[in-house]
Amino acid sequence: MMIFDEINKKIATGKKQIALLIDPDKFSSGQLEAVHRHEKHIDLILVGGSFTFKHIGDVIARIKEKVSIPVILFPGDVTQLSANADALLMLSLISGRNPEYLIGNHVLAAPRIMEYGLEPIPTGYIVLNGGKKTAVSYISNTNPVPSEQHDIIVATALAGKYLGLKMxxxxxxxxxxxxxxxxxxxxxxxxxxxxxxVGGGIKTAEQLKSLFNAGADIAVIGTLFENNPEVLQDIIEGIH
Structure with a gap:
């Protein structure tokens, strides 16, 4: 079954999904061991970042040696592609106005995606102001949408749907x-x-539960897990 079909199948049954975001440059054996211990509670692993030095394919290979969780590329640019992954979030930065992140990088990546046989999942990426300037805003040269501008954010998401994006x-x-x-x-x-x-700034199980209750289907845990892999047990216990 395709990864996107699996995601939708879980949504149809009401299953809320946890995804771990792994930065290749900060990947550690401690993270890998924590994922292995809690594998049955983790639905997806995203690998990538705004900027990276390490070869992303090597990191994915190490992950897949240890666990059977689907690994999805979360690429910051066209260098972060690998045939080792199961799928790819084909991100369109629809909250920004930089054409390179709306179509430019996608054109460059398309031949490699086809060559590697990756499953592309067209995804509308909306960057919000989370209280501090982040790497994604700097690298992409785009401004985050003020988090209180709900009408703009909803309209942006709706435009993404009308353009044919799937998530x-x-x-x-x-x-x-x-x-x-x-x-x-x-x-x-x-x-x-x-x-x-929904991702970014999630620090507690209570925040996670409130986002799930509000309608989030997948919650992404990144920095919290990166800084302390053992926090994964507290998060999982808190939401179950």
Missing amino acids: IYLETGSGATHPASPELVRKVKSTVHLPLI
């Missing part, structure tokens, strides 16, 4: 001081009715 990703950025608000998540989900990913 929406609300992102406050790595190391954000706070995640997207449950109110915003509820408005986007109730208007767009697409699989909804």
Whole structure:
């Protein structure tokens, strides 16, 4: 079964999904061991970042040697492609106005995606102001949408749906001081009715539960897991 079909199958049954975001440059054996211990509670692993020095394919190979969780590329640019992955979030940065992140990089990546046989999942990527300037805003040369501008954010997500994108990703950025608000998540989900990913600034099981209750289908844990892999057990126990 294709990865996107698996995601939708879980959504149809009401299953909320946890994805771990792994930065190749900060990947550690401690992270890998924590994922292995809690494999049955982790639905997806995203690998990538705004900028990286390490070869992403090597990191993915190490992950797949240890666990059977689907690994999806979360690429910051065209250098972060690998045939070792199971799928690719084909990100369109629809909150920005930089054409390189709307179509330019996609054109460059398309031949490699086809060559590697990767499953592309067209995803509308909306970067929100999470309380601090993040690497994604700097690297992409785009401004995040003010988090309180709900109408703009909802309209942006809706435009992504009308363009044919299959998922929406609300992102406050790595190391954000706070995640997207449950109110915003509820408005986007109730208007767009697409699989909804929420990431950035999630620090507690309570925040995670509130985002799930508001309509998030997939929650991404990144910096928290990166700084302390053992926190994964507390998060999982808190939401189960």
